[in-house]
């Protein structure tokens with residue numbers, strides 16, 4: 001299968017959107033956020049193209065304005081808001097990072113990475129384009145991707161970013177002599193004016209290959225059974241297929257004044273009213289449980305009786321594992337190949353087979369035991385009428 005990184009992302013975000021876009025090839029109108037992103041990227045490319053000198057800030061801003069305001073599908077109300085935001089981003093970027101301070105070796109570089117599929121023997125291809133590649137020193141390189149719409153994420157999110165790992169695979173394919181240890185991967189968040197940097201090890205890249213192949217298998221299965229479910233998500237408001245999407249059909253029908261009366265509306269109203277009531281009862285139940293626990297503590301009791309039954313308190317335990325500690329304990333042993341990544345089920349199977357010292361180390365260092373108190377109510381133990 002040949003697939004682009006953005007198509008993979010679309011599939012993970014929503015299989016239905018993938019089907020509309022890449023199987024049925026339905027073309028919806030481009031959203032303003034997408035037009036905006038394209039215009040900012042075009043301005044960034046222009047900023048770093050020398051002819052023979054780098055363009056001035058004013059020239060870059062004019063390039064952005066021309067590209068963005070030339071689009072007729074952007075509503076006037078959105079236009080000035082987005083234009084101001086884009087100009088602000090570009091101005092901050094230019095002032096903080098004047099183009100002459102960088103040794104840019106490639107811009108919007110297109111790539112194709114072959115991926116060997118050991119299960120099927122086939123070779124898949126992942127294609128895309130890298131915003132910018134810089135030389136940062138002798139034998140050192142940085143891959144940069146501009147982000148225009150997102151807030152600054154946590155460093156862990158950047159460390160797990162698949163797109164950057166694919167870019168590194170692409171760089172290796174393009175220039176195999178480059179040492180992967182000498183490549184940094186950067187996401188530049190234009191809104192915040194900040195760059196977040198990460199790296200990938202050989203194992204990380206192998207994992208990325210496996211993840212992509214798993215996603216491709218999942219797509220291939222769905223193609224076979226022709227089943228691409230809609231997966232409503234926070235980006236639906238920017239999805240051009242929303243008006244035809246089954247997940248939103250009922251909402252659009254409800255807005256249609258000519259549609260027949262909808263029998264479900266009173267039921268939905270009642271459902272929400274009951275949910276609210278249940279949640280209020282749950283809050284009150286928790287308050288009462290807290291007070292009963294205090295009473296049991298004060299009276300040194302574990303069981304109390306009332307007109308309707310009895311309530312018994314018991315101690316329970318829930319066990320889970322600290323995955324990073326399991327990795328550090330088992331990673332360098334022969335047993336690691338049996339689990340490869342810590343997972344409760346695999347660990348449960350493996351534990352009895354381990355030497356006693358390893359078992360003890362895992363139980364002592366990696367096991368997390370949470371104790372909690374349960375109150376169990378029973379109607380069988382109501383006080384006899386006479387005794388009440």
Ligand code: SF4
Nearest residue numbers: 014231232236239245
């Ligand atoms: S509107 Fe949401 S659920 Fe529907 S296709 Fe688009 S992303 Fe998927």
